Amino acid sequence: MAKFDLQETPRLGGYTKEFGDSGMVLREITELVLTSLAMPMGGKTKLTAAVKDTFGLTLPTALKSKLSTDGQTRLVQTQPDQYFCLTSKPVPSAMASVAYVTDQTHGWVGLDISGPNVREALERICPVDLDPSAFPVHAAARTTMEHLGVLIIRVSKDQFCLLSASSSAESFLHAVELSIKNVI
Amino acid sequence: MIINHPTLGPRDAAEFVHLGDATLMNRPDWQAEDAVEQFHEYLYQRDNPAGDYRELWYHEQGDRSWLVVTRNTLTHEITDVQMARDVAMQQAKSS
Numbered sequence A: 001m002a003k004f005d006l007q008e009t010p011r012l013g014g015y016t017k018e019f020g021d022s023g024m025v026l027r028e029i030t031e032l033v034l035t036s037l038a039m040p041m042g043g044k045t046k047l048t049a050a051v052k053d054t055f056g057l058t059l060p061t062a063l064k065s066k067l068s069t070d071g072q073t074r075l076v077q078t079q080p081d082q083y084f085c086l087t088s089k090p091v092p093s094a095m096a097s098v099a100y101v102t103d104q105t106h107g108w109v110g111l112d113i114s115g116p117n118v119r120e121a122l123e124r125i126c127p128v129d130l131d132p133s134a135f136p137v138h139a140a141a142r143t144t145m146e147h148l149g150v151l152i153i154r155v156s157k158d159q160f161c162l163l164s165a166s167s168s169a170e171s172f173l174h175a176v177e178l179s180i181k182n183v184i
Numbered sequence B: 001m002i003i004n005h006p007t008l009g010p011r012d013a014a015e016f017v018h019l020g021d022a023t024l025m026n027r028p029d030w031q032a033e034d035a036v037e038q039f040h041e042y043l044y045q046r047d048n049p050a051g052d053y054r055e056l057w058y059h060e061q062g063d064r065s066w067l068v069v070t071r072n073t074l075t076h077e078i079t080d081v082q083m084a085r086d087v088a089m090q091q092a093k094s095s
Helices: A044-055 A093-097 A118-123 A166-181 B035-044 B084-094
Strands: A016-018 A025-029 A033-038 A074-079 A082-087 A100-103 A108-114 A140-145 A148-156 A159-165 B002-005 B009-012 B017-021 B052-058 B066-072 B078-083
Touching (some): A025 A166, A074 A140, A093 A100, A118 A159, A118 A166, A148 A166, B002 B066, B002 B078
Antiparallel strands (some): A033 A082, A074 A082, A140 A148, A148 A159, B002 B009, B017 B052, B052 B066
16 A cells, blocks of 8 residues: 655645735734534533633633633634634643534634734725724624635734635635735 | 624625525424415415515624514615524513
């Protein structure tokens, strides 16, 4: 039998781009582990306690993600009774006793977009209001950009994390990249 | 058109999928004596009001929730938006 030596590569090959002297930077997020936690019916108390023990966090509500104090874990509510866990290493297996846990890492592609024109670039493709009063730091929303489903999170004033389907990663990158080029 | 989602705020209608009349939530009992008549009503009969109309919308490109939206069919004005799960739970309580 043939012997394969397989090596994991990032979905977009670790794409990173600085756009001239505009200060705009677009980068593939390669170090992210994505896990979906679906809450069993009537299991809120147990899940809340487990999330507190494991990550030191309370369960997030709609539109507001929660970031742990060490910055290693972010929790986002993706729909009623479902949460996305953004971590640097796999979620402890004990979580499986309080939630339906699904590894989502390779189904998604992550882009980190930052710079002074970040809102101008995103407002052309993102229908959600990104004004700091409506979408402050740590705000999160699921929406579409160029017809592609996106989970958008505000990391800091001029920095956003965009997660979209890995199957259309190149198209998504093209959409965001083009939008940046249009505003610098 | 903008739909004011109860938990997510105003969202573009492009994020939603339209299903139809909100009475689709009230599925008849398949074991009832007159189940055939009830299902005929449920499947084929629709009111077609010129005015306020309750309909189901699905937030497919958002939080995947079902909504009961009251929309005026003449003006497209949306006067009420509720989570369908809340509506269903209220109905279950009151029945």
